[in-house]
Structure formats: structure tokens, C-alpha cells
Amino acid sequence: MTPKKATQQLTKQHNRDLVLRTIIENQQISRADIARATKLTRATVSEVVSGLMAEGLVEEVGLDTSGNGKPSILLSLVPDSRYLIGLNLGQDKFIGAIVNLSGEIKETVEVPIVGSDGEKALQFVYEILNQLLAKGWEPIIGIGIGTPGLVNTREGKVVDAVNLDWEDLPLASLLQERYGLPVSVLNDSQATAIGEFVYGGHRSESNLIVINVKHGIGAGILINGQLFQGDDGSAGEIGHVRVHGNDLPCRCGQIGCLETLASAQAVVRRYKELSAEAQLISLDEVEKKFVEGDGNARQVVLEAGRYLGEFIGFLAATLNIQEIILTGDMTRFGEPWLNAVRQAMLHSALERLTQNTQLEVGELDYRACILGAAAHFLMDGYALLFRQAES
Ligand SMILES: [Zn+2]
Structure with missing residues (x-):
């Protein structure tokens, strides 16, 4: 392919993606409004739309009669x-x-x-x-x-x-x-x-951290609407950072990891220690005790929340990302746990940085992944x- 042809093809792909993205983001939009939004000419938009319709990706779904002039045809993605x-x-x-x-x-x-x-x-x-x-x-x-x-x-x-x-x-x-x-x-x-960002109602925010607290702890970081993976792809591997003063052995072979204090397995282990339960205890059982108001269950869950919150304070201070979503098994402990996380976060970094940080529980559970x-x-x-x- 000649350089000129290659450039033309790139432009074509760029326009095609731009028009498709505009249709997806607006759900229903006319060709004229696509041209306005993308700053492409009407002729280019019409040509691209014809291509998208031929691919079966876009269809005409009705008329927009809200304007003064002639009603315009609305286009929409064909989701299936x-x-x-x-x-x-x-x-x-x-x-x-x-x-x-x-x-x-x-x-x-x-x-x-x-x-x-x-x-x-x-x-x-x-x-x-x-x-x-x-x-x-x-x-x-x-x-x-x-x-x-x-x-x-x-x-x-x-x-x-x-x-x-x-x-x-x-x-x-x-x-x-x-x-x-x-x-x-x-x-x-x-x-x-990515799931929470695209489908959990967070598309309007450009930056987002999602912290997944289950058996282990991991995070996903979006910056400017893109997944940030770091130099080696492992950005967000926060479960195995050392927490000062902690000497518990971790499954990774190190000692003192965040996971040994703030994860679901940490809560189960701590509950067993405190209540001297010899038999196998599951997270479901700790949850039941927690709901019943059992003192040990409340203590271990809120403690785990505080350790997590302290770490989130560091993250908030490092990245200054103000929208943080929590997902995973630990979110079952609801507002009391979330509040323990929030309070610890607020006090573990400059208040000016943490006071504007929103902590929420994700809505999509296992489906987000x-x-x-x-x-x-x-x-x-x-x-x-x-x-x-x-x-
Ligand atoms: Zn570890």
C-alpha cells in the first residue's frame, strides 16, 4: 500500500469509529447532529452511516420531530x-x-x-x-x-x-x-x-478506581477513560503491599500484606481467633453474626474496613482520583463497613485530598468483571x- 493510500485508510477508520462512538454515546441521533458533534461534513457522515448500516451495526429507528424544520431520521446502534x-x-x-x-x-x-x-x-x-x-x-x-x-x-x-x-x-x-x-x-x-466504568453509570467521570475486596484484594485504575495498567500490566496489585506493624504470614510468601488484614479471608480468620471457634467458619456465617449484632463479628469487620480505608487514603493522595468504587465479597457488610473504610480514609491523608473523595459500592457485582x-x-x-x- 502506498503511504497516501495508508493515510486515507486511517482517516476512513478514524471517521468510522468517531461516528459509531457518537451514535453509541447518544443512543439516538440524526445524521445532522452527528455532523455537528463530530465536525465532519454532512457528506462524510452520510457515507460512513451507509457503511455502518450495510454492516448491520446501525439502523434507522424513527423521526425526530422536536426541531422546527423537517423531521430528521434518528439512527441507533443495533445492540444484537x-x-x-x-x-x-x-x-x-x-x-x-x-x-x-x-x-x-x-x-x-x-x-x-x-x-x-x-x-x-x-x-x-x-x-x-x-x-x-x-x-x-x-x-x-x-x-x-x-x-x-x-x-x-x-x-x-x-x-x-x-x-x-x-x-x-x-x-x-x-x-x-x-x-x-x-x-x-x-x-x-x-x-x-472497566465494567463499572462503562456500564455502572460512571462514563461521565474521566478517572476512577475500583477496589475489589474478596478472598484477595485488587484494584483497577482508569485514567482519562482508559485502563491504566502500568509498565508491566500489574497496576492495582495492592493486596500484597506491606502494612506497617503487621507480621501475619501471607499466601504470597511474604509477611504483613494488606490482604491478611482487610480481605474476606482475613475477616474469617480473625473471627475464628476471637470467638475461639474450632469448626470451619465461612464468610456467610460471619455475616449472619454481624447482622445479629455479635460483638466479635462487628469488631473484625470494622477493623478490616479501617485497614482498607487507611490504604485508600494513600491511593487518594497519590493519584488524586475522587471516585472510588468498592466491589467484592466484603461489600455485603454494607454501610457500617463502608463507613469504617470512609472514616479511616479521611484521616489517613490530607483532609483536603480525601474530603472530596467519593466512596461507593459498585452495582454490578460479579457481572462487572x-x-x-x-x-x-x-x-x-x-x-x-x-x-x-x-x-
Ligand atoms: Zn501477600
Whole structure:
């Protein structure tokens, strides 16, 4: 291709993505309003829209009669023109779903994974994908995965996921080969952050931190509407930072990690210690005691909240991001826990920085990871939506 032709094609793709993005963001919009919003000429917009309609991605949905002049035709995305698969491997089971272009979950499949790791856990990934693909939703254009552990998204590799016993697993290429579809692999907390950002009502904010507090603790950071992954892809791995004065051993091999104080497993362990319970206690049981007003349960939950809040104060001071969403198992402890987190945050950094920081509980629970893993494909552009690249 000549340089001139290459430039023309880039411009074409840029215009196409710009028009599509404008239609998606406005839900319903006329060609004239697209031209106004994008500063493209009416002729260019008409040409691009024709292409999008030919692809089945956009349709005419009615007339806008609100103006003074001739009513104009409104355009809208066809949400069911393409489907994506999103997988959440960060729960005590694998959960996958078929998701349409509006982030609507069409079908969910769960596979229990109790006691499975390594090769067996990988077989369960195949199984859940086989089941989802057999449901008959078409066309499926990509598979997005949120997995626990350290992930190299660029190479599609799980570097280290202790719970699943995966080390340097080339998950994306294994799945690409097997299913012939594009695959994206993200850390589950990063995927959750994208899900909350795109579908949890936070699109208007440019910066967002989502902290996922479950068995472990992880975070996903969005800066200027883009996932910030850091130099190595592991931005947000906050569970294993050392908390001063803490000497509890952690599953990562170090001592004193935040996870040993503020996670769901920390709460269960502390409750067992305090109440001298010999039998196995689950988080559900601690929750029941907490609701009943049991003193030990309240103490361990609020303590865990305070440790988390102190750390969030550091984050708020470092990044000055004012919207922080909490998700994961610990959010079941509701307002008392959230308040403990908030109070500790307020007092662990300059008040001027923390007083404007909003702490909220996410609305999408485990679905945020599924939706975010799928939406990740469309964050940087829409190339995947088109059947063939223009030549
Ligand atoms: Zn650790």
C-alpha cells in the first residue's frame, strides 16, 4: 500500500469509529447532529452511516420531530448485531456470559471448579466456552477474560495466578488456536473496573478506581477513560503491599500484606481467633453474626474496613482520583463497613485530598468483571466489529 493510500485508510477508520462512538454515546441521533458533534461534513457522515448500516451495526429507528424544520431520521446502534463472550475466573466458580454490544447479558453459564487447579482449571475454561458457544448466539466476535493473578495483557499471558496454579500460561494463544476468535486476557480487578466504568453509570467521570475486596484484594485504575495498567500490566496489585506493624504470614510468601488484614479471608480468620471457634467458619456465617449484632463479628469487620480505608487514603493522595468504587465479597457488610473504610480514609491523608473523595459500592457485582472483559475489546476502537478490513 502506498503511504497516501495508508493515510486515507486511517482517516476512513478514524471517521468510522468517531461516528459509531457518537451514535453509541447518544443512543439516538440524526445524521445532522452527528455532523455537528463530530465536525465532519454532512457528506462524510452520510457515507460512513451507509457503511455502518450495510454492516448491520446501525439502523434507522424513527423521526425526530422536536426541531422546527423537517423531521430528521434518528439512527441507533443495533445492540444484537454482534456478541462477545465475557468470562469471570475470579470467583469460587467460573462464570461466563454472552454479552451484546449494549452490555446486556443474554445467557450465563457457571462451572464449579472446587479443588481444581493447573491443567484441570484450564479444562474448565474450555468447558465453559464450549457451553457458551453451543448456545447459538451469532456472530460472536471475541472472548474477553478476567482472571485472578498477575497478567500480561499485551501477550495474553497469565504470569502467576496462585489460586488456579497457573504460571506463565499463554491463555490467549491457547484459546485463539482452539476457537479461532480474538481473545483478550485481563486481571479480574482491571476487568471489573472497566465494567463499572462503562456500564455502572460512571462514563461521565474521566478517572476512577475500583477496589475489589474478596478472598484477595485488587484494584483497577482508569485514567482519562482508559485502563491504566502500568509498565508491566500489574497496576492495582495492592493486596500484597506491606502494612506497617503487621507480621501475619501471607499466601504470597511474604509477611504483613494488606490482604491478611482487610480481605474476606482475613475477616474469617480473625473471627475464628476471637470467638475461639474450632469448626470451619465461612464468610456467610460471619455475616449472619454481624447482622445479629455479635460483638466479635462487628469488631473484625470494622477493623478490616479501617485497614482498607487507611490504604485508600494513600491511593487518594497519590493519584488524586475522587471516585472510588468498592466491589467484592466484603461489600455485603454494607454501610457500617463502608463507613469504617470512609472514616479511616479521611484521616489517613490530607483532609483536603480525601474530603472530596467519593466512596461507593459498585452495582454490578460479579457481572462487572464479565462485562468489562467483553467491553475491553471496544475500548480503543471498533475494528473487531467489522467483518473485513477495508482495502
Ligand atoms: Zn501477600
